[in-house]
Amino acid sequence: MMNRSGKFLLRVATLAGLLSLSACSVEPWLKPYERQNLADPIMAFERDAVQTAYINHVYQAREGARGAEGGGGGGCGCN
Amino acid sequence: MAVAATKFKGFSRATLISVAQSLALLAGLACLPALGSVLPEERTDLMYHSYQGGGMDITGPSLLVRKNFLEKLSVSANYYVDNVSSASVDVQFISGASRYSEQRKEQSIGVDYLNNKTTMSMGYTTSKESDYDATTAFFGVSQDFFGDLTSISLGYSQGNDEVSQNNYTGHVITSTTHKGDVNRQNYRLNLSQILTKNFVMNLGFETISDEGFLNNPYRQVRYLNDDGINFTLQNEKYPETRTSDTVALRGIYYLPWRASIRGEYRYFTDTWGIEATSVEVRYVHPWDDNWLFEFKVRQYDQTKADFYSDLFPRESAFNFLARDKEMSTYTSRSIGIGASYSFTGFSLGPFEQFKLNLYVDHFEFDYDDFRDVPGGKGLNAGTEPLYAFSADVARLFLTVTY
Numbered sequence: 017m018m019n020r021s022g023k024f025l026l027r028v029a030t031l032a033g034l035l036s037l038s039a040c041s042v043e044p045w046l047k048p049y050e051r052q053n054l055a056d057p058i059m060a061f062e063r064d065a066v067q068t069a070y071i072n073h074v075y076q077a078r079e080g081a082r083g084a085e086g087g088g089g090g091g092c093g094c095n
Numbered sequence: 096m097a098v099a100a101t102k103f104k105g106f107s108r109a110t111l112i113s114v115a116q117s118l119a120l121l122a123g124l125a126c127l128p129a130l131g132s133v134l135p136e137e138r139t140d141l142m143y144h145s146y147q148g149g150g151m152d153i154t155g156p157s158l159l160v161r162k163n164f165l166e167k168l169s170v171s172a173n174y175y176v177d178n179v180s181s182a183s184v185d186v187q188f189i190s191g192a193s194r195y196s197e198q199r200k201e202q203s204i205g206v207d208y209l210n211n212k213t214t215m216s217m218g219y220t221t222s223k224e225s226d227y228d229a230t231t232a233f234f235g236v237s238q239d240f241f242g243d244l245t246s247i248s249l250g251y252s253q254g255n256d257e258v259s260q261n262n263y264t265g266h267v268i269t270s271t272t273h274k275g276d277v278n279r280q281n282y283r284l285n286l287s288q289i290l291t292k293n294f295v296m297n298l299g300f301e302t303i304s305d306e307g308f309l310n311n312p313y314r315q316v317r318y319l320n321d322d323g324i325n326f327t328l329q330n331e332k333y334p335e336t337r338t339s340d341t342v343a344l345r346g347i348y349y350l351p352w353r354a355s356i357r358g359e360y361r362y363f364t365d366t367w368g369i370e371a372t373s374v375e376v377r378y379v380h381p382w383d384d385n386w387l388f389e390f391k392v393r394q395y396d397q398t399k400a401d402f403y404s405d406l407f408p409r410e411s412a413f414n415f416l417a418r419d420k421e422m423s424t425y426t427s428r429s430i431g432i433g434a435s436y437s438f439t440g441f442s443l444g445p446f447e448q449f450k451l452n453l454y455v456d457h458f459e460f461d462y463d464d465f466r467d468v469p470g471g472k473g474l475n476a477g478t479e480p481l482y483a484f485s486a487d488v489a490r491l492f493l494t495v496t497y
Contacts, residue, residue: 044242050292053349058379058387061297061347061357066140066159066173067454067490074146074488078460080397080421081363081371083281083301083341 061086132212132239134169137161138496148486150183169207176200184469184482195266199224212239226259226271250283260312275308293349304338316418318407319476326406326476332416339365354380368401389433399424405466406477420482424463431456450494458486
């Protein structure tokens, strides 16, 4: 008997699998030289990890909800 | 007693979750715009943070240092302190107002290893208070594929907490009683997708399961006396398990005049009956080469836990009892502004760039079924005004990259 978290993760894994399969059959539509705007620091979901962690800390302390904050990415250099 | 009754009413209640979050941040796994696998940027952030509202003052420093090695390995360390000084509604409720102070210290280390398009991350965090010790270990893997337009990240963390209760004489801790342990497991999945040359989306899932002593050993609930006018207190009682699922959808769009707009929707549900949504819109606008401004609005709504009540009808009315305002039905709205200034043309040895940042958020909390007992002194139990408060949150920090 799979527990609730197990079922949730199975659904998520299935979704991820489908996404990766579908990705294989399609050509990437954006060339590296077309990614100038995306590489701009203003396009980071979060720019500064230290302040993002803090504001998420405030949310977690003052709200009943938790998880999937995203956050992070600040300074990850992924651009 | 006055002091004891307030514990966990600061940020402590969310200690472990915060720890896990910090790990995810340090590990850089949640690095959302997936534009090719590279190591995180080498930088140091020295921050001073401040939270003021609802009778609580929480301030402290934070230091984050990240250094890369051999273009394969990135190591980070974070030191963080919460200095809490409080006379919140919960203090007044129990004791008739008494301010207390406490401190929480958190230390984290993290490592990222990059191999081709795969990043593996792990980290470890400890958090210590006089009556709450927490440790969390984190592991994650992130993979870019499909011409680096898509990125999938998986993360797992396990936390172990030790919950204690301080016994006080006046404001002095005379002894500490161990109350129980908590085991927490977090499972995360993030999908990032570049859709156009101006648009990136991200879908995040997280399941968290807790098991153990989930109560606050100090907090009490109230129930109505037979006279129908006054109330009596008893200790709160929570279930020993909790599982929550959260999904978040985010998008960020590059505007034609070099600015960006970011939207987020998050939905939360748990086995305690709480459902919550949050919506946020953020606008970022650069000015000249030095300035970056940010504007943000956010709204949060939640329903109460099944076993929450502001005033129970009688003693031990249900198997589980809670009167934590974060378990009630309420709404919060916030606006935030931020400014960053980069000192261009200035460097100091290996330190290439200096940036000064200030972010301020203003929150308004309105509770639908949590009453302001101290503010309703003299009124019959259950007829006190509903509680509401505002809070200001500031982060001032210096960033150095090298």
